[in-house]
Amino acid sequence: MPAHFPAHVGQNFTPTTRADIYPPTNPLLSDLSQPTKTVLITGASRNIGRSIALRYAEASVSRIVLVARGTTDGVAREISAINPAVKVLQITADISEPADVERAGREFSAWAGADARLDVLINNAGVLETRVPLCESEPAEWWKTWEVSIRGTYMMLRTFVPFVVATAEKRTGVPGTVINMSSIGAHVAAPRMSAYQSSRFAVLRLSEFVEVEYGARGVNVHSLHPGAVATDMTRKSAMVEEAEDFFIDTPELAAGFLVWLTHKNRSWLNGRYLNAEWDVDELEGMRKEIEGTDKLKMRMVV
Numbered sequence: 001m002p003a004h005f006p007a008h009v010g011q012n013f014t015p016t017t018r019a020d021i022y023p024p025t026n027p028l029l030s031d032l033s034q035p036t037k038t039v040l041i042t043g044a045s046r047n048i049g050r051s052i053a054l055r056y057a058e059a060s061v062s063r064i065v066l067v068a069r070g071t072t073d074g075v076a077r078e079i080s081a082i083n084p085a086v087k088v089l090q091i092t093a094d095i096s097e098p099a100d101v102e103r104a105g106r107e108f109s110a111w112a113g114a115d116a117r118l119d120v121l122i123n124n125a126g127v128l129e130t131r132v133p134l135c136e137s138e139p140a141e142w143w144k145t146w147e148v149s150i151r152g153t154y155m156m157l158r159t160f161v162p163f164v165v166a167t168a169e170k171r172t173g174v175p176g177t178v179i180n181m182s183s184i185g186a187h188v189a190a191p192r193m194s195a196y197q198s199s200r201f202a203v204l205r206l207s208e209f210v211e212v213e214y215g216a217r218g219v220n221v222h223s224l225h226p227g228a229v230a231t232d233m234t235r236k237s238a239m240v241e242e243a244e245d246f247f248i249d250t251p252e253l254a255a256g257f258l259v260w261l262t263h264k265n266r267s268w269l270n271g272r273y274l275n276a277e278w279d280v281d282e283l284e285g286m287r288k289e290i291e292g293t294d295k296l297k298m299r300m301v302v
Contacts, residue, residue, distance in 0.1 A: 005184065005187070005188065006188070008187065009184055009187035009188060010187070010273070010275065010296070011184065011275070011277070013275065013278055013283075013286075013296075014278040014279045014282035014283050014286070015279070015282060016279035016282055017277040017278065017279065018253060018276075018277055018278075018279055019227070019248050019249045019250065019253060019277070020249070020250045020252060020253055021055075021250065021252040021253055021255065021256035022256070024260060024280050024281055025253075025256030025257055025259065025260045025280055026256055027055055027056075027058035027059040027060075027256075027259055028058055032059045032259050032260060032263045033059055033060045034056070034059050034060065034061050034119075034259075034262065034263060035060045035061065035062060036061075036062055036119075037056075037061045037062060037063075037119040037120060037262070038061070038062055038063040038064075038065070038112070038117050038118050038119050038120070038167075039053075039056050039061050039063070039064050039065070039119065039120040039122065039262075040064075040065035040067065040108070040118060040120070040121050040122065040160060041053055041056075041064070041065070041066060041067065041122045041124055042067045042068070042095055042122065042123055042124050042125040042152075042156060043067075043068060043124040043125030043126065043181075044066040044067055044068045044072055044075060044124070045066070045068035045069075045070045045071065045072045045074075045075060046075075046231075046232065047229070047231040047232060047233075047251050048124060048181075048226050048229060048231065048251045048254050048255065049068070049122075049124045049125070050075050050078075050251070051250075051251035051252050051254070051255040052122060052124065052254065052255040052258055053066060053075050053078075053079060054075070054078055054079065054082060054255070055252065055255035055256055055258070055259050056120075056255075056259060057078075057079040057082040057083045057086050058082055058083070058259075059259050059263075060083060060085070060086070061086060062086070062087065063086065063087040063088070063089070063112075064079060064086055064087075064088050064089075065088075065089045065091065065108060065118075066088065066089070066090050066091065067091045067093055067095070067104060067125075068091075068092065068093075068125070069092065069093070069094050070092075071090075071092075072090045072092075073090070076088045076090055089107070089108065089111045091104045091107050091108070094152075095123075095125050095148065095152035095153075095155060095156055096144070096147040096148045096151055096152045096155075098151075098155050101152070101155040101156060101158075101159050102155075102159060104159065105159040105160065108160070108163070109163075116163055116166070117163070117166075117167040117170070118160060118163035118164050118167055118176065119164070119167055119176050119177065119262070120176065120177045120178075120179070120258075120262050121156065121157075121160050121161065121163075121164055121176075121177070121178045121179070122178075122179045122181075122258065123152075123153045123156050123157070123178070123179065123180045123181060124179075124181045124226075125148060125152060125181075126148055126149060126181060126233065127144060127145055127148045127149075127233065128145065128193075128196050128233045128234070129141050129142050129144070129145045129193075129195045129196060131192035131193060132192055133191065133192060134194045137194070137195070142194070142195045143195070145195035145196055145199055146195060146198075146199045146202075149196075149199035149200060149202070149203060150199055150202055150203070150206065153180055153203060153206060154206065157178070157180075157206075157210060161178065161210065161214060161219065164176035164177075164178060164214075164218075164219055165214055165217045165218065165219060168217065168218025168219060169217060169218055171218075173265070174218075174265065175218045175219060175220045175265055175267060176218060176219050176220070177219075177220045177221070177222070177261070177262045178207075178210055178219060178220070178221040178222070179221075179222050179223075179224050179258060179261070180203050180206065180207045180210075180221065180222070180223050180224070181203070181223075181224055181226060182200045182201075182203045182204055182207075182223040182224060182225055182273065183196070183197070183200040183225050183226075184225040184228075184275065185197040185200055186200040186201040186203070186204055186223075186225075186273075187201075201298075203223055204223045204273055204298050205298060207221045207222070207223045207271060208221075208271050208297065208298070210271075211270050211271030212271075215267075215270055215271065220265070220266065220267050220269070220270045221270060221271060222261065222269060222270070222271075222272060222273075222274050223272070223273045223274065224254065224257070224258070224273075224274050224275075224276060225273070225274070225275045225276060225277070226249075226251075226253070226254035226276050227249030227250075227253045227254055227275075227276045227277050228246050228247045228248060228249045228277075229247065229249050229250065229251055229253070229254070230247040231251070234247060249276075249277065253276050253277065254276040257274075257276040257280065258276075260280050261274070268287050268290060268291040269290070269296075271297060272290070272295070272296035272297055273296050273297070273298070274296070
């Protein structure tokens with residue numbers, strides 16, 4: 001991955017960029033409490049997903065739903081240690097398997113009961129193929145990246161957006177939020193990353209469909225670059241070894257950004273690509289520049 005991106009990717013959209021959680025995005029240092037909300041997170045067992053869950057626990061949400069292929073027992077214990085009042089549902093599921101996601105929906109509905117509210121849906125799960133040129137790739141592995149990024153995100157949207165819509169419609173003027181994890185890599189074509197970067201670009205357009213079909217029903221949707229984080233996924237691909245000076249962001253960076261994003265109605269950012277590295281105060285100050293325009297949306301230059 002390049003250490004310096006071309007201007008069109010918007011890396012320096014705000015003059016200041018961040019690499020770690022900071023006071024306006026830190027629930028322990030700012031009032032970001034969201035005491036009535038239910039938050040669902042995929043890929044919640046470790047790294048960025050784990051940090052997102054813990055920051056929402058610090059924001060005193062009512063319920064957190066942890067979805068992952070592996071165990072989330074450790075994250076559930078950490079949530080309880082932070083805030084024992086938060087109710088936690090753990091669901092084991094592979095989001096690329098439609099039957100798993102449909103079962104997850106039934107488990108959530110049964111657990112939530114009559115109050116099956118869902119305020120925040122965070123599609124965080126992702127995989128990265130072995131980084132080789134396209135013609136040297138293994139088809140099943142290449143396609144698995146798309147299955148998680150697109151089919152998995154689609155299935156989560158299809159299954160859980162109805163809960164977000166129903167929740168928003170009960171609370172006039174208080175939208176629900178959907179976050180689909182993308183990547184700054186969606187805006188470039190770096191060698192040996194054809195499945196990951198193309199699928200993350202597709203996530204941007206998929207998010208726009210959520211806006212045009214459900215925005216009027218109280219759903220805000222955003223595609224997020226979580227920052228350059230040295231996760232298990234990026235380490236396994238050897239990306240970190242090749243660009244150690246690039247992967248300097250913490251998992252807490254994106255987690256804090258999301259807690260800030262969902263704390264208020266930020267419909268002026270609906271349907272847009274966001275970068276967790278952008279300074280939130282500066283981004284807020286650019287509202288008039290963004291609102292009512294195509295800024296931060298995918299459009300062809302002609």
